Amino acid sequence: MTISGGDTSRLRRINLVTTLRALRGQGPLSLTEVTKRTGLSRPTVESLTEELLGSGWLKELPPHSGHMGRPARLFSFHSTGDYVLGIDIGSYSIRAAVADLDGTVVASRTEGVSADAGRAVRLAAVRATAAGALESAAVGCAQLAAVCVGTTGVVSHDGLVKRCVGLPEWDGLDLAGEMAADFDCPVLVENDCNLAALTEGWIGEAQGVDDVAFVLSGVRTGAGLLIGGRVHRGRGGAAGEIGALPLVGWHRATSHLTGYPKMPPDILPQEAAEYVFARARTGEPAARWAVEQYAHDLAEGIAALVLALDPELVVIGGGVSRSGDVLLEPLRRHLDPLCLEPPALAVSSLSDQAVVLGAVRLALDHVDARLYDVDTVLPEPSS
Amino acid sequence: MTISGGDTSRLRRINLVTTLRALRGQGPLSLTEVTKRTGLSRPTVESLTEELLGSGWLKELPPHSGHMGRPARLFSFHSTGDYVLGIDIGSYSIRAAVADLDGTVVASRTEGVSADAGRAVRLAAVRATAAGALESAAVGCAQLAAVCVGTTGVVSHDGLVKRCVGLPEWDGLDLAGEMAADFDCPVLVENDCNLAALTEGWIGEAQGVDDVAFVLSGVRTGAGLLIGGRVHRGRGGAAGEIGALPLVGWHRATSHLTGYPKMPPDILPQEAAEYVFARARTGEPAARWAVEQYAHDLAEGIAALVLALDPELVVIGGGVSRSGDVLLEPLRRHLDPLCLEPPALAVSSLSDQAVVLGAVRLALDHVDARLYDVDTVLPEPSS
DNA sequence: TTACTAATGCAACCTGTTTTTATTTCTCAT
């Protein structure tokens, strides 16, 4: 953020934000600790804290005695006022999670939905799941500071789903518009791979890593990119859509798994991949060959991303991440010869929560951006 | 930049930087104009200006009379004290340019070098060209605020040339170390494609565009990326090296041109491409076929970059940019079917100056970053 | 009860910005 000049009142706002940042995400801190972290003097921190306490952004905790000396007053970020809602619209299920502003999930709800469900049915399921999660968290719409919805497909800057082959009647949907009617807070819409990537950077395998390519492979194969720790969307939200290039094998990658010749007829489509990996784990030759072919095709697209972006880390997520033990070795073997410098490779351990948690994180980031903006007056929490 | 808290002296530094920014790159401004731009009050701007004038960062110009009222004192950024040096190490030539801190090139020098020249010979040519440019600008080493060197190959974070196939004995060279011995200012080393991309964003086709893929095609084909207006290097400086992926045709792209069956034997290798384009312009079938094949292969790599990153703009530069009239149509024709959404396509008009100017720009950015850093005391210019 | 520790509360001081008012210097019209 480019900071512009100003008078002492601006300095005050800068210091207010600095104090709030010092207390954000941390456990409770005493004034002396805040003093150390911010570099500000004690009386100043005291006055700033008083102001933040008065406006509801901080709460005071009972002092923690037992140590030597006078017990310090303890302050922490007051997260009970506002909440965010994250939603993941998948092929087979809708997930919703309500989190407080510390990022702690206070309630979540998953509802199954038919893969064939059309626009109206799916949207109704989304609304029902969201309402269910809010109800179970005892959070009203008025307490929501931001909502973020994740979906497959290319999501344009203004929340339109531009190019979605996975969900029926989903292409061209104004998802932001649909959701905005239900909430009177900012509604963000984002691609599911991008959100999962964000989660990996937040609490997953990519913590503290600047440039990350996240590959989500399950029913379909897609990618999300983190550049400088932030989601890279590109001009039209189509960044990471390397699978659309016929030269690399992503378009046919999962077909090696679903087309496994010895697939029992009673396996659900969303569980087909896992079945093949399980068979491969036992050493069954046809399954191993399917995994081999899958790894080969997956590696091509990953290599294209790695060569284009040179990320520090590649994270594999989605359905196949549960089978990392079987997948990683052949993938490594196919990927390395295609790269100039083999990248670090990790398998996500977030299973099917990655997207919905990413939606929560993006909503939190949106709130934080306003919270940390020195130029706007600090908004009062809604409580 | 995340700003942290502080006292009024920090506010002073913020306002100093704000004032300097307001005057940087602009023509001379009166105090009243600076007042408007910064939002600061007049006495403050006066005091800040006085301080910057005293430390040598600003200069005062003769007042401009003719208008009503008392003539205003005029101030502008004082760029005559410090300079930057940009160097482009090519296969056939070395270029050096000296620029003042306004970015105005005050002297430049180009010297030819044999494509077969080894490490010692080429480094000597680099030193001679740099010395020549400095001499012709009448600038001493002590006046240099930063130096930036551009070279083909993957350039690591610490200025090592990691993977260079174009220049003999160049692979593994500690270019930053070699150059640092000659100068007592920061020496930056960067990939040539990245620098050319930076120039396009500065004064070329990509001005004001956030995300740009720049494709440099001449003797070799490579790419540089601008993300958020800044060079994206990646973990090891290998971002943009999509040409290393055998699946896309960059490795063989230029061979269609150099392998043109009717090539006269007296054509220099660095002029072969231009000759084929010239023949294609006349409609000669074999030349048109060569261009067609070249465009096809070029499009594959560009499509991979576009699908990976979804940039707002693709700029074609390097030797082939002089033949944009012949190349653009077939390239567009081959590229569009490979992309989800055909990107904007532009041909560079900077010809062979793109890299050396990018080196100048990166050096300037390095100086600016220090200049605009609120946390460091404003360094005095060397004059 | 006394000594020690560490946090709190208060007052004087310093820095930096703004507002206000007066002064200078130029152009234009008479």
Place this chain on the structure above:
DNA sequence: ATGAGAAATAAAAACAGGTTGCATTAGTAA
């Protein structure tokens, strides 16, 4: 030339915010 108007400069007073330093308070340990 001379006075009116315009626009910039100069100086002083007021204000806001942060820091230092010192006295005070509330605990623990002997």
